[in-house]
Amino acid sequence: MKLEILLGDEAVALGAIQAGLSAGYSYPGTPASEIMEYLIKVAAETKAFIASWSVNEKVAFEEALGVSFAGKRALVSMKHVGLNVAADPFMSSALTGANGGLVIVPADDPGMHSSQNEQDSRFYADFARIPCFEPSNHQEAYDMTRQAFDVSEKLGLPVMIRLVTRLSHSRSSVRPRDPRGQNKLRFGASRDWTLLPVNARRRFQTLLDSQADMVRLADESEFNSLRLSANNRSLGVLASGIAFNYVQENLSDLENPPSLLKVGTYPLPEKLIRGLVDHVETVLVVEEGYPLIERSLRGFFGVAGKTIRGKLSGDLPLTGELSPEAVRPSLGLKPLDRLDLGGFKLAARPPQLCAGCPHADTFHALSKALREYDKSNIFSDIGCYTLGYYPPYQAVQTCVCMGASVSMAKGGAEAGIHPSIAVIGDSTFGHSGLTPLLEAAAADTNMTVFILDNCTVAMTGGQPSYASGERLLRMIEGLGVAQNHIRVIEPLPKNLDKNAQVIKEEIDHHGLSVIVAVRECLEEAKKKRRSG
């Protein structure tokens, strides 16, 4: 088939489609969003499979699990922290196993380009004891996804594909292969899928028994390869995923290139690793993310007679993302000569709210209302409005995880903060804000919750929101918030004084208030106009 230029995310999506995917689910999150964007685009054209945004990652995961139970192939994708949200079904899915192929694709964000931490999803695969593929390039992203469905059905287990930002958001050419059809409906066995202790114990033993098969598969995998250098018995490099590219990029500068083991699958290929370790004195482990492989090799006491180097030894940085230049010193190479203009300071240009953004007007009104109180706190959530942290607003004091604004504001209020304010977007509210608001309504906590309804998931490119418009208002009321303390404002410059007055009234109400600020995202309105 013809070469196509694809993002790493899109290569995974195409691999899944051509592996006979029946359904894909996800929640928007950088750098994973483009997997589902691609699936939705193709599904709209072909009507051959389901592709849809879910209300959150836990729901997405469980939907995919249901498809797998029914014998069909499913994919669930999310940003790395989204797997935390889905961790409950994820961990237990290793025990239910997969009936139809089930592939989980978390996209990690080393360097935190657009995230609140840089957790490494390979640890989740290790924790759940399921196989994991880590592609180093676009063709592998495509090929591994196809193979992941095969492995999932062969072992009867969910399989992970671990992506990172630099592959997710890089484009390169991919050569697709002939597509295959979907599975027929075929129910899973209830004794495997009903995790009562009596079944779960047996299923856990089955999972443990399959570990040896996984290691054997890894040793035979086309994605792992060992190249021993007869001339270099001192240094061997073990590199995984895209870190392998950074090593390769620098190899031609070395006079005596080291032995090289490329790793693309987990659990680790034990025979291949032994082959490398036996051949050399020092093993350098180069991996993107946390030092998972390095820690496995070192254990508590290291390998007798061998030196293991990597992130734990300080040869490579423990934080941030790797790059060709970050890897050079660990290979004993000096930095490349580069253009030098002498030192000069450059103004930073952080991301910011668009000119005319409705969130800006909400923050202006909120700041105005809060001037009269000296011990207020605004707990923010995850979305464009988190940019209210930067000048000129400097309006928010926290951002932790999806939904945390509402629960933290409740905790803050109970600790004595007044006014205790939560700021959360419509989609984030649908994702994880309902449950804490249910609790706050039951307790009638003295706090004020802002739901910024801009009718979309703006930060990730305008995906649809489930908790917007009239439905959102009915949801808030349904959770038990008093009707006269659900207020709707329109965040516009001309409404500044009026809005600040509403905010002040609700802050002064002793109990729970919800203020819904409704105005469509400008970017989305523009997009709609352009497409007519």
Place this chain on the structure above:
Amino acid sequence: MKQDIILAGVGGQGIISIAYVIASAALEEGLELKQAEVHGMSQRGGAVQSHLRLSRERIWSDLIPRGEADLVLSVEPLETLRYVDYLRPDGMVIASRTPFVNIRDYPEVETLLSKIREIHRHLIIDSEKLAKEAGSSRTQNMVMLGATARYLMVKEENLTKFIKSLFERHGETVVAANLKAFALGQAVAAAADFVPASNGNRGRGGE
């Protein structure tokens, strides 16, 4: 033969469109390519860049190693300077002189331009003026691509081919404006008498 290019600008200035056109031309000509770009949070008016690598041989890293870039192509003067340390010592800069001011501490434009002029091989383009001449100030990215076209390892006619396919869905007027912007950029670069790498002369602005 290879070419490593850093594309720089501010979110919304059309960096990804430039990358799309060059990458599509490269695929058409059977070149290997990798193109790393920025999505998500930074796109909201922040600094954005794309690493674009073209080669006749296998490309390993998605990121260009610091010290290996042949060219920084920038739609904005401040953003130009953010990436000069990716350039090899004789690397080239093609930069717009039109500032995008959305921060409080934006420096004097002249200060930025004189710093850019310290780079041996530089070309400074009045992209705003040329884009307006082409019919829309939103075509500055295509002006800059036009100014760079003669230095790229892909054919100029392939670039115009993919400019057409990129803007096709927006209608004929938009396609025409972008093609004109590209042509105006090409003409300025041709007239600028820009020095090749081996020549010891200073670069000259096409301002």
